Amino acid sequence: xxxxxxxxxxxxxxxxxxxxxxxxxxxxxxxxxxxxxxxxxxxxxxxxxxxxxxxxxxxxxxxxxxxxxxxxxxxxxxxxxxxxxxxxxxxxxxxxxxxxxxxxxxxxxxxxxxxxxxxxxxxxxxxxxxxxxxxxxxxxxxxxxxxxxxxxxxxxxxxxxxxxxxxxxxxxxxxxxxxxxxxxxxxxxxxxxxxxxxxxxxxxxxxxxxxxxxxxxxxxxxxxxxxxxxxxxxxxxxxxxxxxxxxxxxxxxxxxxxxxxxxxxxxxxxxxxxxxxxxxxxxxxxxxxxxxxxxxxxxxxx
Numbered sequence: 001x002x003x004x005x006x007x008x009x010x011x012x013x014x015x016x017x018x019x020x021x022x023x024x025x026x027x028x029x030x031x032x033x034x035x036x037x038x039x040x041x042x043x044x045x046x047x048x049x050x051x052x053x054x055x056x057x058x059x060x061x062x063x064x065x066x067x068x069x070x071x072x073x074x075x076x077x078x079x080x081x082x083x084x085x086x087x088x089x090x091x092x093x094x095x096x097x098x099x100x101x102x103x104x105x106x107x108x109x110x111x112x113x114x115x116x117x118x119x120x121x122x123x124x125x126x127x128x129x130x131x132x133x134x135x136x137x138x139x140x141x142x143x144x145x146x147x148x149x150x151x152x153x154x155x156x157x158x159x160x161x162x163x164x165x166x167x168x169x170x171x172x173x174x175x176x177x178x179x180x181x182x183x184x185x186x187x188x189x190x191x192x193x194x195x196x197x198x199x200x201x202x203x204x205x206x207x208x209x210x211x212x213x214x215x216x217x218x219x220x221x222x223x224x225x226x227x228x229x230x231x232x233x234x235x236x237x238x239x240x241x242x243x244x245x246x247x248x249x250x251x252x253x254x255x256x257x258x259x260x261x262x263x264x265x266x267x268x269x270x271x272x273x274x275x276x277x278x279x280x281x282x283x284x285x286x287x288x289x290x291x292x293x294x295x296x297x298x299x300x301x302x
Contacts, residue, residue: 003079004088007057008050014276016045018154018177019161026167027243027300034165040103041121041164044096045157048125051092052132054085059136067203096125121160128156143209147185154181172233176226183222183259184275187266190215194270219266223259230255243300251299254292261285 019042028034057064057075064076074080100122131149140146155178162169192203193210202208233239234248261284265271271278279285 003074004084007054007074007080007085007088008092009053010046010050011280012049012053012276013046014279015154016042016049016157018157019045019164021158021173021177022162022165022167022169024296025169025173026162026165028165028167029297030301031165034167037103037164038161040099041125041160044099044103044121044125045128045160047092047096047099048129051089051096052129052136054089054092055133056136058082058085058089063204066201093129096129097122100125120163124156124160124163128153128160131156141205143206146206147182147189150185151178151182154178170233170236170239172229172236176229176233179222179226179229183219183226184262186215186219186222187262188275190219190266191270216267219263223263227252227256227259245299247299248296251292251295254288254295258285258288258292261288 020038023029023031023034023038057073060070061075061082064070064073067076070076075082075085132153135146135149139149155174158169158174158177161167189207189210190212192207193212193215196202196207197212231249231252234252235246239248240246261282262275262278265278265282279289
């Protein structure tokens, strides 16, 4: 059971918090119906993501066995068989579908029809799953396309959360979500380049299509545009009207600090291979995120 849990990567489920961003930025965190709908979609995405992790480890079996760290993954180490992984993959996808269909019997926030509010996220989850099947089997071997696919997955999470709750996201938030996750994906690829430079062997088939100069410049560009998108969101007239405050721009300080800290981890400490691990273990990052959340909530709710 422990090996199966490792294969499903439950720690990575924290990424699915992007589903809840429409409620956060829409000021609906206290709307219990919308919150319930968001949690249902978040759970469905968690099942779908774990299904993809099974396929990824099946597809990367031989490469993982040659990797100094990934060789300990459940399938590569032999703790979980390929047959078990295939069964888990199908079962988890089925659980994601059942979760969304079962949730259609519950109240649906701003939607008059719960069934309608869950069919749209269902299509998005299935689209996310199919996109990632293509990613695991082919697209992850194409440089630049690979990181764009990863970032698109987070945008789909946000859109699914918005559709389930009837909350329309600002275009600036959608762009920022894409750019932020693109920034994190590029930072992760930077670790692959470092490993290739140290060992002479590319961790991924497309790592040779990246180099340190390109990665550093791409990270800088995406971090800069991400910050600009956030500033544009905080000063946009529709957001000021929605929350009745023009002080949201003050929270930009914490976004800047968060980006700078991650750049420090990437460029100085060379420790950005797993963004989730950085968030869960780096105290400075945790404090910055907590300060941003608290300041944002105070400004829109008080």
